[in-house]
Amino acid sequence: MWTCGQLKQRAKYSLANKYWSALLASLIIWGITYGITWLLSIVSSTAMFSSLFPSLLNNSYSYGSYSYGSYYEVSQFFLRMLPTMILTVVMSFLPQFFAFHPLQVGELNWYSRNRETPARPGYQNLFCAFTRTSYWKVVGAMAYRYLFLFLWTLPALVPYALIFVIMAVAQTNASVAFLMPLLLLVVIGLIVLPIIASLRYVFIPWILADNPQIGYRRAMELSKIMTWGQKGHIFGLYWSFFPWYLAVLGATFLTCGFGAVSIIFLIPYLQATYAELYAQCRHNAIQSGQCSLEELGFASPANSQLPPSYPNA
Template identity: 30%
Template sequence: MRRAQLKFDARRHLSGKYGDALGVAVVTSLIAGALSLALTLGNRWFMPDLKLPFVNGLDGLGGKGPALGDLFQWMDDYLARIRQAWPLIALGILITLSATALYRIFVGNVISVGRERWYLRAAHNDVAPPFSIMFTLFRRGQYGKTVGGMFWVSVWLFIWSSIPAAIFILGLLPSQLVYLHAFLNRTTPTQGLVLRLAKQYGLPLFFFSLPMIAVSLLLAMVMTVVLIRKRYSYRLVPYLLADNPSLGGRRALSLSKAMTRGSLWRLFLLDLSFMGWILLCLMCICFPWVTLHLFAPYYFMTWAEAYKMLRDQASMRGLVRMEELGYVRVS
């Protein structure tokens, strides 16, 4: 896999189609981010207002800052308001998590696959494909299979993502309990407090030690590497479903793992080669969203080229027939 050739082909296929490719990237991003904006505005109904004492009336900017006692008092008041309104807060969190998951499953994933379908078609034609092609997966016969296929992959990604997160949280939880008790009681964390908490929660002292934190961080890092490998081995599923949604999640996932076997490091380096562009876009502090989307068509088209190359190699190796992906053999 030659990155330079993939990027050259991507630029060639974007020639004369960049405006359409940019529109596809922007619309996809807007649809995916619409729910986040709505939930951000809606959360104001569930969470107590957060008014810090040092930003009230510009206190602390030019004069005397708030005393430590004022901060503790503010924290006590805010925690009391949270305890009082916890049913409403819990409802808000439940609605947010449920709406986010459902929107991602039934809309966001389908739009993402539709975006890859547009870029794949653009990479096969001299003219830009119709803009509406990214919405064709919402048709009867394709929508349900696309939703099911992406949901299957999302489940596995969630499982692999949960492992390092659980290790990290559980590994640091005992030490964080010490600091939480010290903060709530306005004392300093001492060995006596550690001994008392270990006895109270029935935990070995090792769980509160620095070696425990080090072991947890090391295991979390190892599982994060495993997670990254899994993400790249599943990376071609949206492209396979874009070619033929009837493949289903199991077959698409199996094909993706087979097609990327031996190429995971090269795919990682392909993403890494774009870091310079991404950092350059982020340097435009005033308009990072705009600059990142100006760069997005180049990135998406390069990945479409990578998929095409791996797909052709898989076909030659007998892993999949092009007819299975929805292509018609020309005699």
């Protein structure tokens, strides 16, 4: 059984003399993601302003009352704004599926290859998901994972709706107020469901980084296999980085927000540790015969093993 300390020590080993290269790889992904988001926000703001400005000029306002136009004018205003609102929502989701998810897979590919070779991987690995044979399979698999995790969050929303209903009924009938503590316990219990689901399918982007053409069904199945009996340990590994996040939060507070940039310098350490976690769980699945190296895109059995010089391997 692995420990958090062992994975972190291996991550430091894999980053030895390659930390700045890893930071540059993450900065490339971050810069592209931020650039796309910034451009789309400009387009969305421009479309919103172009729809709103003519409406403001054509509306007659009455500052002495609460009436700012007839019902017809208000309805026409919202009808004119509706296409822009739909465009804004669509533009917030499309880049996530068609650009950010493949970029995430590429970044994970870089960190996986980084731990397997003494030399720095090429930065072309960051765009491995954008090939003709891999792109749509990666997009489809990541979209399916996104949809599946979203569906797991829906049960947790039901008690919230019931809480509002009980609060409304309690205004006239106080006898139902005793149900509130019970519903709060149900809410807390149902919050665990999406957490478990996210841990169960946490390795899907890593599996796609190894073999982008593996397909969403097999990727989900392998992720469940690799995380079977490991979810508590994986959650503990994530939680072990909490002091680092507190340090970033403290730096942000002390520097009036500028310290938030320090989170960028933590990314290589985080990703390298998660790469070690995936490699360990992948190794366990291969040793148990539940998947093969060839299925994960490897040509040599040695690629699945930890290098002999790794400490605590």
